[in-house]
Amino acid sequence: MLVLAVSAPNGQTDLAAGRVTGRVKLTTKIPGKPLPSTAYPRRTIGDHHPSALPEIRNVVVYIKDALHKGPLPTSRNELLQEHETFIPRTLAITRGSVVSFPNGDPFFHNVFSLSRAGNFNLGRYQRGQTREREFTKAGIVKVYCDIHSHMSATILVFDHPYFTIPDLEGAFELPALPTGEYTIVGWHERVGERSMRIRVEAERPTSVELVVPVPVGDEYE
Amino acid sequence: MIRRRTPPRLLVKTLTVAFVTVAALLGVVFIVVILSMRNQVRDAVVSNLESTQRLFAAVETRRQQDVRSRAETLADNPTLKAALDTYQSEVQDDATASRADLLETIDLVLENVAARVDSDAIVLVDLHHIALGAAGPMANRWPRSRPVSLVANRTAAGPSGADSFDGVARMGDNLFRVVTVPLLLGDTLIGGLYVATSLDQDYAQELDQLARTRIAIVSDGLVVATTLSPRAALQFESAVAVTQPVDGVIPLDGESHAFRRLVAVGNTVFYALGSVDESSRQAMRDAMRNLALIGMFGISLAGVGSFWLAQTLSDPIKRLSTSLATMAASHDVSSRLPLTGSSLELDTLTETFNALMASVGEAEAETQAAYTGAIRALATALDARDPYTAGHSDRVSVLAVAICRQLNLPAGEIEVVRLGALLHDIGKIGVPDDVLRKPGALSAAEFDIIKQHPTVGARMLRSVPFLSPHIPIVELHHERPDGGGYPNGLRGDDIPLGARIVHVADAYDAMTSARAYRNARPPAEALQELWRCAGTGFHAEIVAALANALPGVTSEPPQGGASRG
Numbered sequence: 001m002l003v004l005a006v007s008a009p010n011g012q013t014d015l016a017a018g019r020v021t022g023r024v025k026l027t028t029k030i031p032g033k034p035l036p037s038t039a040y041p042r043r044t045i046g047d048h049h050p051s052a053l054p055e056i057r058n059v060v061v062y063i064k065d066a067l068h069k070g071p072l073p074t075s076r077n078e079l080l081q082e083h084e085t086f087i088p089r090t091l092a093i094t095r096g097s098v099v100s101f102p103n104g105d106p107f108f109h110n111v112f113s114l115s116r117a118g119n120f121n122l123g124r125y126q127r128g129q130t131r132e133r134e135f136t137k138a139g140i141v142k143v144y145c146d147i148h149s150h151m152s153a154t155i156l157v158f159d160h161p162y163f164t165i166p167d168l169e170g171a172f173e174l175p176a177l178p179t180g181e182y183t184i185v186g187w188h189e190r191v192g193e194r195s196m197r198i199r200v201e202a203e204r205p206t207s208v209e210l211v212v213p214v215p216v217g218d219e220y221e
Numbered sequence: 222m223i224r225r226r227t228p229p230r231l232l233v234k235t236l237t238v239a240f241v242t243v244a245a246l247l248g249v250v251f252i253v254v255i256l257s258m259r260n261q262v263r264d265a266v267v268s269n270l271e272s273t274q275r276l277f278a279a280v281e282t283r284r285q286q287d288v289r290s291r292a293e294t295l296a297d298n299p300t301l302k303a304a305l306d307t308y309q310s311e312v313q314d315d316a317t318a319s320r321a322d323l324l325e326t327i328d329l330v331l332e333n334v335a336a337r338v339d340s341d342a343i344v345l346v347d348l349h350h351i352a353l354g355a356a357g358p359m360a361n362r363w364p365r366s367r368p369v370s371l372v373a374n375r376t377a378a379g380p381s382g383a384d385s386f387d388g389v390a391r392m393g394d395n396l397f398r399v400v401t402v403p404l405l406l407g408d409t410l411i412g413g414l415y416v417a418t419s420l421d422q423d424y425a426q427e428l429d430q431l432a433r434t435r436i437a438i439v440s441d442g443l444v445v446a447t448t449l450s451p452r453a454a455l456q457f458e459s460a461v462a463v464t465q466p467v468d469g470v471i472p473l474d475g476e477s478h479a480f481r482r483l484v485a486v487g488n489t490v491f492y493a494l495g496s497v498d499e500s501s502r503q504a505m506r507d508a509m510r511n512l513a514l515i516g517m518f519g520i521s522l523a524g525v526g527s528f529w530l531a532q533t534l535s536d537p538i539k540r541l542s543t544s545l546a547t548m549a550a551s552h553d554v555s556s557r558l559p560l561t562g563s564s565l566e567l568d569t570l571t572e573t574f575n576a577l578m579a580s581v582g583e584a585e586a587e588t589q590a591a592y593t594g595a596i597r598a599l600a601t602a603l604d605a606r607d608p609y610t611a612g613h614s615d616r617v618s619v620l621a622v623a624i625c626r627q628l629n630l631p632a633g634e635i636e637v638v639r640l641g642a643l644l645h646d647i648g649k650i651g652v653p654d655d656v657l658r659k660p661g662a663l664s665a666a667e668f669d670i671i672k673q674h675p676t677v678g679a680r681m682l683r684s685v686p687f688l689s690p691h692i693p694i695v696e697l698h699h700e701r702p703d704g705g706g707y708p709n710g711l712r713g714d715d716i717p718l719g720a721r722i723v724h725v726a727d728a729y730d731a732m733t734s735a736r737a738y739r740n741a742r743p744p745a746e747a748l749q750e751l752w753r754c755a756g757t758g759f760h761a762e763i764v765a766a767l768a769n770a771l772p773g774v775t776s777e778p779p780q781g782g783a784s785r786g
Contacts, residue, residue, distance in 0.1 A: 114300075114307045114326050142307045149299035150407045152306060190409060192313035 017176040018200040022208030024059050024170040024186050054168060058090040059212055060156050061172050062163030064183040064195060072096060073161060079153055081109045081145065086153030090189065092163050093135060099155060100132035101143075108147055115141045117157055154189050186210035231538075232531035239523035247516045254508050262501035263470065263479065270468070270481040273432045273493050277483045280431065285387055285400060288340075292402040292416040295334050295343070302404055304330045305345060305412050308353070324354060324365070331356035342397065344369070344415035345404075353412070359419055362392040369415070371399060372487035389420070389440065389487040396420040396438075396445045398486060420489065422446050432483070432493055439465065440489040449494065450474055457494070465490050470497065537561030541571060554582040589687055596644055596688075603650055607658050609736050610646075618642040620726035620767070627766035628722075638719045641694030645723050648678025648695065660737035672707045675699055694719040698727060703757040716760075725751065725763045744771060 074096040080087045082104035093099065103109045103125055111131060112121035117139025122131035124147065135141060138159045145151040156163070166172040174184075177200045185195040194212050229237075295301070308323040327345060335343040335356035342357040346369060355363035363369070371388040390397050397417040404412040418424065420438050425446040428436040437447040437457055444458040453473040460471050461480070468481040476498040483491040544558050557575045560568045600614040621642035625635040649657060652674055656667045663671065679696035682688045697720035700706035702713050706724075716724075732747035742750070748768060755761040 112300075112303065114303050114323075116311065116322065140310050142303065142310050144299050144303040144306075146299040146303075149297045149302055150405065152303070152406050154310065189310065192310075 016178055016202060018179050018202050019176055019205035020063075020174040020184065020198065020200060020208060021205055022061070022172055022184075022210060024056065024061060024166045024172065024210045024212060026055060026059070026170075026212050026214045053088055055214055056166055056168060056170050057088060058188060059214075060090060060092045060163060060165055060187045061174065061210065062092070062156070062158060062185055062187065063160070063174065063177065064185045064193070066160045066162045066177065066182060068160035068162075072159070074098070076100070078102065079143070079155070080104050081111075081151070084145075084148045084151055086143065086145075086151055088153070090154050090156070090165070092156045092158065092165060094161055095138050095157050095159055096134065096136060097157075098132050098134045100130050102130035103127050109151075110146045111143050112146055113141050113143045115139065117141045118155075121146075156187070184208055184210070186212045188212050188214050190214060230531075231535045232528065235527035235531040236524060239527035240520060243516070243519045243523045247512065247519065251512060254512065255505070258504055258508060259497075259501055262504050263477070263497045266479045266495040266497050266500050267468070267470075267481070270434060270479055270493050270495050273434055274481050274483050277428075277432050277493065281484050288400045288416055288418075289387075289402065291338055292400050292414055295338065295416070296402045296404050296414045298330070298334055301330050301334060301345070301414070302406055302411065305347075305353070305404060306406050309347065309411060327354040328356065335360075338416065340416045341419040342415070342417040344417060346413045346415060348410065348412060350413065357417075359395065359397075359417070362395050362397070362419075363417070371401070372489075387486055389489040390415075390417070391440075396440050396489065398489075420446055428483075428491065435478075435494040435496075436483075437461075437480075437492045437494060438489065439492060445489075453478075457492075461492070533563055537563040537567050541567070541574075545574075548578075554578050554585060585687075592685060592687065593640060593643075596640075596647065599650070600643055600647055603646060606654060609734060613730055613734065614643050614646060616730045617645060617723060617726045620730060620770070621722045623770035624722045624726060624763060624766045627770045628718075628762075630718075634719070637690045638694065638722055640688075641691035641698075641719050642723045642726060644678065644682065644688075644691060645695050645698045645727065646674060646678070647681055648674030648676065650681075651677045658737070662738075672699070676708050691719075693717045694723050696720075698723040700724070701758050702760050705758070721760045721763050722766075725759050725767055728759065729767060 072094050074094055075098075077091055077093055077097060077099045079091055079099055079101050081101060084105065091099065101109075101111045101122060104127065106127050108124045108126050110122070110124040113119060117137045118133070118135055118141040120133060122133065125131060135155065135157045138157045141155040141157060143153050143155060162174050162177055164172045164174055179200050179202050181197060181199050183195050184198050185193045187193050191213055194210060196208070196210070198206050198208055200206055304323075304327045308320070308327060311323060312320055331343055331345055331354050340357055341359040342355050342363055343360075344355040344363045345353045347353055350369050350371065352363050352365055352367055352369055354365060355361075369390050369392070371386075371390045386401055388399050388401070390399050396419070398420055399418075400416045401413050402416075403410050404414055420440070425436045425438055425448050429448040435448050437449055437454065438445050439458070439461065442458075442463055444454045447454045447457070449457060456473050457471070457478075457480075460473075461469075465482070465485075468479070470477060470479045472478070473494075473496075476496050478494050478496050480492050480494040483493050485491070540561060541558060544556075548554070548556055555578075557578065558571045560571055562568065597614075604610050604613050604615075618639050622635055622639050625638050630638070649671075652670055656663065656670050659667065675696045675698060679692050682692050682695055694717070697709070697711065697716055700709060700711045700716045700720060701724075702716070704710050704712040706716075729744075729747055729751060732742045732750060733744055735741040748764075748771065751759055751764045751767070755764045
């Protein structure tokens with residue numbers, strides 16, 4: 001379910017570019033879809049600690065139809081493997097960025113992917129070692145460990161810089177965008193995209209509220 | 222005309238009775254065995270099916286657990302999960318995206334997985350139970366993108382959770398038994414994995430060998446696979462498929478079958494069947510063989526037993542009847558039958574018979590005594606007709622017995638001689654008194670009359686059967702060794718011993734008795750006279766015997782007083 005609210009921006013004018021700010025809300029209502037079960041045992045080797053990061057940090061907000069001209073800023077990122085978990089679960093990067101996968105557990109891990117945007121296998125390596133990869137194709141890259149089948153993470157690779165991950169309260173602000181009409185998306189690995197149309201104006205920032213139907217632990221917001 | 226039939230021999234009777242008894246006994250046993258065996262065999266078949274069912278249920282539970290744990294291991298395959306998860310991530314928001322390469326990834330992974338198990342098909346489904354891919358020998362029955370309708374009534378209540386279940390799915394012509402396990406990524410359900418086993422003839426065959434009974438798999442009122450004959454399968458289908466009872470007994474293809482539900486999965490039921498008739502045939506054959514052995518043994522035993530019984534009964538009887546026949550042939554009433562000792566009844570019979578014979582002997586003796594007494598009275602009366610011959614017959618008898626003793630004759634012969642001597646002159650009853658008492662010499666005609674008395678006496682005795690032994694004595698006591706005697710003029714050894722003895726005794730007594738025409742001669746003189754005629758008128762050995770016997774004779778008091786000769 002998607003709730004869209006465009007509030008009136010205040011102040012700040014910018015030529016040919018506008019700010020987009022907003023808030024992401026997680027809810028539990030997912031009509032027509034089975035709820036994920038928590039009844040299954042965890043077949044893990046060692047202690048299994050779910051990610052300490054709250055679920056809101058697994059949401060990515062981005063402009064779906066943004067075009068970017070010129071060189072794309074790249075970054076170096078880290079996807080730590082610790083407690084049989086990828087930390088963070090969700091990573092958003094620009095095309096050409098590099099992600100390293102250090103092993104923080106006292107046993108071997110592996111990183112592989114079958115995704116079209118990045119089909120690779122970094123092999124198995126022990127604690128303290130790391131492997132890295134440059135992601136040169138935009139799209140969704142699901143990464144797994146072939147030793148621990150319950151481990152997975154998602155890397156969203158974008159052709160543009162107009163994306164972000166909300167803070168713990170769900171607030172976000174996208175980089176300044178050229179004015180115009182866009183589709184803004186709130187993405188979560190379990191529900192995919194929840195989108196809405198927005199209009200970006202130079203005179204005032206656009207404020208957006210995105211509702212993503214994802215349960216959070218046992219408590220639902 | 223009624224012919225009197227010869228009654229059967231005792232042996233035949235006992236043998237017949239023994240055989241008939243044994244045969245009747247065997248017949249009753251046979252019928253009882255036949256009747257009870259069918260029920261027992263049916264119970265045995267049913268109980269066999271019951272234990273088969275228990276065993277099968279245990280084995281099947283174990284097997285399903287194995288399949289499930291294998292499936293769970295397969296479902297934990299990271300690559301499989303990665304392929305499914307990647308596929309779902311990428312098509313989640315883009316229904317038009319090209320899925321071919323993603324699905325090919327899934328198929329490759331599934332092929333790898335399927336190669337590790339011997340299931341008929343491994344199927345990967347999404348959260349809506351739509352097949353995304355399948356691998357294994359029967360993968361082509363599971364087309365992609367087709368929703369799988371799974372009939373399951375049994376939720377695995379194990380640690381695997383609510384979405385693991387055991388069910389049956391019909392895909393095309395094939396019915397599959399399906400074990401499903403969820404695919405989890407972390408805590409998130411991303412799909413399911415089906416491990417499918419085709420419920421076909423091979424499967425039924427496998428169960429048949431495992432359970433050692435006929436197997437029929439019934440689903441939705443139809444027999445989908447069975448090891449029964451096609452005809453029996455049709456009958457079973459119409460009889461059982463609708464109600465699907467737990468167990469029972471029905472006729473299939475002419476034979477009574479017991480059946481029992483092994484396990485039910487969804488709307489599909491596995492039945493084990495056993496033919497009661499087939500089992501009872503085998504049991505019946507065994508029983509018949511044993512009965513035949515027992516019967517042969519019993520009949521032999523009965524034969525031997527009845528033969529022995531008949532022998533014990535008939536042998537003594539045969540001995541008794543032989544003795545009786547001998548006794549009857551010899552008119553011997555004095556002999557006694559020996560006790561057989563074989564049975565109380567026979568001995569009682571023998572004793573009674575002996576007692577009877579004793580009384581018969583006594584009666585006969587009395588009769589003889591009466592006859593003898595009467596004849597003696599006659600002889601005495603005869604003697605008394607002439608005072609000179611009074612007591613003659615008694616004396617001759619005593620003398621003759623004395624001679625017999627000298628000759629060591631047996632008692633029986635002595636008895637014959639004694640009575641014969643007593644009767645020897647009985648024929649004189651026909652001699653007129655004037656001839657008999659004539660004091661002077663007899664004329665030739667008178668002597669002829671006298672000479673007829675032996676013949677007359679013999680004729681008289683012939684009318685009394687028990688006196689026949691004495692006839693020769695009476696008839697021939699006037700024959701002489703030189704042939705000069707009467708009535709037949711016999712010579713020497715042709716004259717019977719008894720007659721010879723009485724002849725000598727008669728002559729001696731006549732000489733030592735007084736007659737009207739002469740005095741009695743002294744014994745020595747008489748003996749002298751006898752000796753003189755020995756060999757001609759008398760037999761010498763008899764005269765010798767008399768001589769030896771005389772001292773005893775002469776010691777007796779003289780009879781008839783003074784001698785007149």
